[in-house]
Amino acid sequence: xxxxxRGTVRDLRRDNRSMxxxxxxxxxxxxxxxxxxxxxxxxxxxxxxxxxxxxxxIVIEVGNVDSDGGRPRVLLRVxxxxxxxxxxxxxxxxxxxxxxxxxMTERAKADFPLDPLRHGxxxxxxxxLAGLAAVLAESGIEPRSILxxxxxxxxxxxxxxxxxxDSQTFxxxxxxxxxxxxxxxxxxxxxxxxxxxxGQAELWFGSGRDTSNAVVALVGSGVGASIISNSxxxxxxxxxxxxxxxxxxxxxxxxxxxxxxxGCLEAYVGAEAIVERFLEAGGTVPEGADQESALALLIYxxxxxxxxxxxxxDETVLYLGAGIGGLINLLNPExxxxxxxxxxxxxxxxxxxxxxxxxxxxxxxxxSTTSIELCRLGPEAVALGAATLPLERFLNG
Amino acid sequence: xxxxxRGTVRDLRRDNRSMxxxxxxxxxxxxxxxxxxxxxxxxxxxxxxxxxxxxxxIVIEVGNVDSDGGRPRVLLRVxxxxxxxxxxxxxxxxxxxxxxxxxMTERAKADFPLDPLRHGxxxxxxxxLAGLAAVLAESGIEPRSILxxxxxxxxxxxxxxxxxxDSQTFxxxxxxxxxxxxxxxxxxxxxxxxxxxxGQAELWFGSGRDTSNAVVALVGSGVGASIISNSxxxxxxxxxxxxxxxxxxxxxxxxxxxxxxxGCLEAYVGAEAIVERFLEAGGTVPEGADQESALALLIYxxxxxxxxxxxxxDETVLYLGAGIGGLINLLNPExxxxxxxxxxxxxxxxxxxxxxxxxxxxxxxxxSTTSIELCRLGPEAVALGAATLPLERFLNG
DNA sequence: CGGCTTATTTCAGGACTTGATTTAACTCGG
DNA sequence: CCGAGTTAAATCAAGTCCTGAAATAAGCCG
Numbered sequence: 001x002x003x004x005x006r007g008t009v010r011d012l013r014r015d016n017r018s019m020x021x022x023x024x025x026x027x028x029x030x031x032x033x034x035x036x037x038x039x040x041x042x043x044x045x046x047x048x049x050x051x052x053x054x055x056x057x058i059v060i061e062v063g064n065v066d067s068d069g070g071r072p073r074v075l076l077r078v079x080x081x082x083x084x085x086x087x088x089x090x091x092x093x094x095x096x097x098x099x100x101x102x103x104m105t106e107r108a109k110a111d112f113p114l115d116p117l118r119h120g121x122x123x124x125x126x127x128x129l130a131g132l133a134a135v136l137a138e139s140g141i142e143p144r145s146i147l148x149x150x151x152x153x154x155x156x157x158x159x160x161x162x163x164x165x166d167s168q169t170f171x172x173x174x175x176x177x178x179x180x181x182x183x184x185x186x187x188x189x190x191x192x193x194x195x196x197x198x199g200q201a202e203l204w205f206g207s208g209r210d211t212s213n214a215v216v217a218l219v220g221s222g223v224g225a226s227i228i229s230n231s232x233x234x235x236x237x238x239x240x241x242x243x244x245x246x247x248x249x250x251x252x253x254x255x256x257x258x259x260x261x262x263g264c265l266e267a268y269v270g271a272e273a274i275v276e277r278f279l280e281a282g283g284t285v286p287e288g289a290d291q292e293s294a295l296a297l298l299i300y301x302x303x304x305x306x307x308x309x310x311x312x313x314d315e316t317v318l319y320l321g322a323g324i325g326g327l328i329n330l331l332n333p334e335x336x337x338x339x340x341x342x343x344x345x346x347x348x349x350x351x352x353x354x355x356x357x358x359x360x361x362x363x364x365x366x367x368s369t370t371s372i373e374l375c376r377l378g379p380e381a382v383a384l385g386a387a388t389l390p391l392e393r394f395l396n397g
Numbered sequence: 398x399x400x401x402x403r404g405t406v407r408d409l410r411r412d413n414r415s416m417x418x419x420x421x422x423x424x425x426x427x428x429x430x431x432x433x434x435x436x437x438x439x440x441x442x443x444x445x446x447x448x449x450x451x452x453x454x455i456v457i458e459v460g461n462v463d464s465d466g467g468r469p470r471v472l473l474r475v476x477x478x479x480x481x482x483x484x485x486x487x488x489x490x491x492x493x494x495x496x497x498x499x500x501m502t503e504r505a506k507a508d509f510p511l512d513p514l515r516h517g518x519x520x521x522x523x524x525x526l527a528g529l530a531a532v533l534a535e536s537g538i539e540p541r542s543i544l545x546x547x548x549x550x551x552x553x554x555x556x557x558x559x560x561x562x563d564s565q566t567f568x569x570x571x572x573x574x575x576x577x578x579x580x581x582x583x584x585x586x587x588x589x590x591x592x593x594x595x596g597q598a599e600l601w602f603g604s605g606r607d608t609s610n611a612v613v614a615l616v617g618s619g620v621g622a623s624i625i626s627n628s629x630x631x632x633x634x635x636x637x638x639x640x641x642x643x644x645x646x647x648x649x650x651x652x653x654x655x656x657x658x659x660g661c662l663e664a665y666v667g668a669e670a671i672v673e674r675f676l677e678a679g680g681t682v683p684e685g686a687d688q689e690s691a692l693a694l695l696i697y698x699x700x701x702x703x704x705x706x707x708x709x710x711d712e713t714v715l716y717l718g719a720g721i722g723g724l725i726n727l728l729n730p731e732x733x734x735x736x737x738x739x740x741x742x743x744x745x746x747x748x749x750x751x752x753x754x755x756x757x758x759x760x761x762x763x764x765s766t767t768s769i770e771l772c773r774l775g776p777e778a779v780a781l782g783a784a785t786l787p788l789e790r791f792l793n794g
Numbered sequence: 795c796g797g798c799t800t801a802t803t804t805c806a807g808g809a810c811t812t813g814a815t816t817t818a819a820c821t822c823g824g
Numbered sequence: 825c826c827g828a829g830t831t832a833a834a835t836c837a838a839g840t841c842c843t844g845a846a847a848t849a850a851g852c853c854g
Contacts, residue, residue, distance in 0.1 A: 016404065329644055330638065
């Protein structure tokens with residue numbers, strides 16, 4: 001019902017230029033002719049736009065493929081050295097800053113620990129700025145060639161004129177995070193929820209390539225999701241869509257979730273809940289073990305049929321599969337991508353079982369056209385995905 | 398990741414023209430100047446496009462509002478008589494065909510019963526064609542001014558080059574429904590699932606006006622939904638998104654649903670299931686009563702505190718509210734619109750209770766920004782919504 | 795080396811949008 | 825009843841952009 005905003009003949013050029021850039025960025029080096037075919041633009045226009053892009057240094061010619069009799073095609077590609085993008089992963093225990101060139105090859109990385117008790121926005125902001133300085137120094141890249149900085153935060157991001165962040169994990173409420181960072185840098189800043197940036201990374205460079213309808217389900221300590229429909233993420237009216245963890249899977253009862261409700265998916269499938277259920281059922285984990293090693297151990301123990309661990313994990317698989325089945329029914333995605341550290345741990349061992357449960361909990365037709373896969377990009381993907389924010393901005397012109 | 402398809406300077410005009418048409422169609426009559434303001438296009442362009450539209454008879458001038466000293470503005474509006482659209486509602490027991498002018502005022506209507514045992518696609522197609530002839534005759538409108546025919550079918554619609562329909566209720570499997578109708582008419586044909594057309598009607602003309610993120614939940618004998626994100630419906634990869642009814646709300650148990658699984662939302666909330674549960678719990682309904690009157694009676698009986706009916710309906714409200722809560726968490730819509738004949742029956746009496754349960758089953762923030770309302774348009778909306786399909790095509794040019 | 799083939803570039807033409815400038819259509823005060 | 829004042833719409837002269845056709849470039853092959 002809303003209408004795309006266009007208007008002048010100049011916007012047209014910007015759009016065509018952007019279309020060509022996208023096409024060139026994703027996909028092998030191509031000749032002008034092939035680009036013309038791929039985008040539907042006339043060869044003349046492709047030629048014009050490409051001259052522009054080459055003059056600006058954004059696109060470069062890389063070799064030419066000789067045909068059998070005829071002028072050889074000149075292959076073009078986006079110049080990976082034209083500019084650089086920075087991705088920031090704000091985690092619970094550390095801030096990670098990574099610098100990539102345009103081909104998303106990592107050029108520098110910096111980690112700064114966060115005191116778990118001091119999550120003040122100023123502290124986090126100063127860590128990010130320090131990280132930024134560190135990667136710039138390490139890579140020797142001048143700030144002027146940085147196209148932008150993307151920041152993935154553990155909370156919801158309100159894209160108001162000046163970005164405001166709410167974070168339950170950090171106890172942030174309407175924090176003007178953009179302003180805080182703005183004081184320390186003049187670079188373009190972009191923000192999104194960490195789960196979303198991870199989803200975007202997976203969508204662009206991982207298991208979600210060439211997919212336009214997908215759900216990336218992230219199972220860590222809690223459970224989140226990033227829903228992509230028509231190649232763009234669904235954010236909802238206040239940017240908090242994707243709260244898969246608090247879907248009710250046991251209505252009118254069930255375990256109490258940390259959100260206060262009962263019967264949430266997260267109360268069964270989140271790593272925290274899994275370990276808790278294991279302990280309640282009489283299992284034990286080594287003293288002082290963190291969640292990650294506890295879960296790994298649990299999965300190891302579950303190899304023994306009939307063990308407590310096996311029972312707990314079977315149940316976990318049941319709930320997770322049911323949740324995925326629900327997503328399939330509701331959204332009919334082409335692909336479900338399971339990620340997050342706990343998701344990968346579980347998926348490595350139980351993916352077939354999860355698929356089977358999902359099948360049982362979804363309709364035949366949508367299930368048969370959905371593939372359920374694991375993330376390909378590990379947890380570092382948050383920073384990579386954050387870096388796609390400025391990349392996207394760049395590709396759109 | 399995909400890029401809008403644009404290209405030539407002519408597409409630009411088409412887009413601007415379309416933008417102006419949309420703006421003019423939704424909203425009061427406006428002057429060129431106001432349109433320029435509203436769309437961001439220059440007054441000159443608005444003038445040009447409007448001349449075109451007026452010449453073609455699509456837009457007409459309606460009065461002019463005099464200002465205090467100065468040339469009066471000429472108010473423009475879309476000419477409701479420029480063309481007509483037809484909406485077809487293919488229900489389980491009848492085919493309804495309605496003809497509207499561009500202001501969506503009904504001009505003619507025809508109902509043809511369907512033998513519940515004979516749902517062959519040829520039969521349905523012939524009924525539609527008969528209905529088409531009937532509304533044309535009744536209204537006296539010549540076929541050439543019909544902009545198109547939208548058909549809402551009870552099943553999933555594959556928008557392949559030639560539309561193919563699967564319908565569980567009719568036992569259709571890959572029926573080339575478009576081809577069947579095409580044999581009887583030369584008019585443009587457009588198809589969609591009936592729940593979607595209803596959702597679209599509600600979104601354009603009902604409770605969803607000026608909303609771009611909404612879910613229309615339809616409770617009838619079964620339960621479906623139409624999800625709107627960013628002003629456009631989510632269809633999923635094979636156009637079967639929105640199957641809310643088969644979301645698991647009782648994992649690892651629960652009632653058996655007609656889909657074969659257990660614990661589906663529909664097994665608790667669909668009218669069929671409600672009545673069934675009532676009977677199982679010892680309630681009785683008059684012999685030979687249809688679902689609709691049975692449910693109405695049940696709701697009436699539930700006024701007696703502690704009655705079986707009250708208990709069943711409380712439970713129904715619980716599951717429905719939980720399902721809605723899940724939608725809120727997952728999609729963070731601005732509005733949830735409850736419809737369908739059973740949904741309206743329930744909602745009339747229980748909306749506050751449903752809202753309360755939804756609140757309990759969703760996170761605080763997304764819930765607080767969502768309103769849960771009833772459909773405004775009754776069940777006839779299916780045909781109205783179907784008619785919006787050609788209307789949309791028309792507005793897009 | 796010259797004919798042949800295919801990729802790019804150049805060019806003239808046509809379509810658009812736009813800011814500035816006119817023209818149109820009223821109001822109001824004297 | 826006229827003319828100044830005011831606001832809306834139309835017209836105009838640039839300036840952009842895309843496109844098909846024609847020209848040019850850059851190789852192959854015999």
